Amino acid sequence: MNVPAWMWLATIGGLLVLLAVDLVIVDRKPHEVTIGEAARWVIFYVAMAALFGLGIWYFSGGQYATEFFAGYITEYSLSVDNLFIFLIIMTTFKVPAIHQHKVLLIGIVLALVMRGIFIAAGAALIAQFSWVFFIFGAFLIYTGWQLARENHDEEEEYKENLMLRMVRKVFPVTDDYHDSKSFIKIDGKRYVTPMFIVMVAIGSTDLLFALDSIPAIFGLTKEPFLVFTANAFALMGLRQLYFLLGGLLAKLIYLSIGLSVILGFIGVKLILEALHTNNLPFLNGGEPFHVPTIGIEVSLSVIIGVLAITTIASLWKVKRHPEAAKHIGADANQH
Template identity: 75%
Template sequence: MNVPVWIWFATIAGLIVLLVIDLVIVDRKPHEVGVGEAARWVTFYVACAVLFGIGIWIFSGGTYAGEYFAGYITEYSLSVDNLFIFLVIMSAFKVPPIHQHKVLLIGIVLALILRGIFIAVGAAAISQFSWVFYVFGVFLVYTAVKLSKSNLGHDDDENYEENKVTKWARKLFPVTDEYQDAKIFTRIDGKRFATPMFIVMIAIGSADLMFAVDSIPAIFGLTKEAFLVFAANAFALMGLRQLYFLLGGLLRRLVYLSIGLAVILGFIGVKMILEALHTNTLPFINGGEHLNVPTVGIEVSLSVIIGVLAITAVASLMKTRKDAQAAAALDTPADESADK
């Protein structure tokens, strides 16, 4: 895929325009974002992502468009994991609801910048070293096994522990005990202080960076085009904070999400290993010759990703509904006896 430099600049400029619009409209006045407002913005961002994919289809063909959509859906679904962590961080830092959207925006901007660096490094490594696909593939399979055994996003707020980046920020700047409206920095008796708002933004941005370690290799398993990797990541992140307010308590009901995402990561990991074997050049594997192994096309990948996510969502909602009904049935006799 030959992407001129001006297309890169135009895409980045378009994303900046979206951020400015978001800042001017949503962040014009601090407020608690409602479900209706969040739904409209999620629809807007998803529509932008879809229109971008249609543009790729028109100008570059269905194959690249399929790779972009597979990457976008994968990144968006993996980003839901981020929302669990965002919930924990917001609760741990007791962020006022009217300022949560600003925290998320700054955190996501930081994530966009850091992921851009990750993507550039990953693309350069893949173009220079064919064995990187083996490393990425094995890492994703390992991550899938680990994720399937985890309880990601369901930890209690009090179990949250600040990471090294956040602790370093606290050492770098003295931090006030209370929030100072939406200020990131403030002055007290002529001395400059960071506010908890600054620390929580660092926590959000650095937490997302940890998730990028999984998601960036995953999308490179679906497309080797750095432009598509960047665009899919950018659009997935752009609508993430609106999704945070839209889903709200629903996040807690996605009890099987980690299993579904583990299946997707494992599938992509195996796909990468098969492709690496198919184009093998490592001398200690089959004498440096290609292996005649089956590979997975983008159509199959897209179908598996959508299918797994759909099954995961339906199964999760059925499970939580069944548990709620069982809990209500257990409470009923006790309530009736109390009334008597």
């Protein structure tokens, strides 16, 4: 896929315009985001992603469009699981409801910039060393296995990462929020507020999630342009999804299992492709293995099928046994 520089610039510019529109319309006056408002924005961003995918189909063909949609759906579904942690962060830092949208916006913009760096590094590695797919595949299989064993419950607490601890060492932090301000001066001394801390928490936590989502999407497409845009659209719609899902999030009790299956499936796909294109001298004399590979159409069908089964099974289980729903802190549903 030949993507000229002007196309990269136009795409990034368009994404920035969407973010600016969102910022002006939604955050012009801080308020608590309603379910109806969140639903309209989710539909808007999903429609934008669909139009972008159709544009790829028209200009570059069905293969690349299918890769984009497979990557977008995978990234979006992985992001839903990330919302559990976002809820825990919001509860831990007691973020006022009227400022939660801004926190997510800034945090996710930071995450998108850092993911762009990850994507560029991953693309460079893949271009130089095809055997990196062995590492990506094994990592995804391991991550899928870990995710299947994961439990989100009301006793789970957010533990500050290295980036947050470094921020606290460099800057003094106020005890209270000061509206939506991130920095404030008190008696001539500059402080950061809990608003800034929670933004860093959201951004840095999402960066950790990129460690499995970036290898996963590279298992579906090797095109950096498609990897970046799929991530961008998934992240941009994540804020509104946070407010829209609300109590439904606690009912997706089998989501981690479904995502673990998807990660494991993509991991196997990567290893098969690595074997199929093998050039490592200590494996089969540097010759490719004659193994089957998994096409993108099959991958897309598996991803959609697993997510559908996971969602239906979760809702059916909770309907029959309401006590099975997850509990994510006392404030989880108070958006």
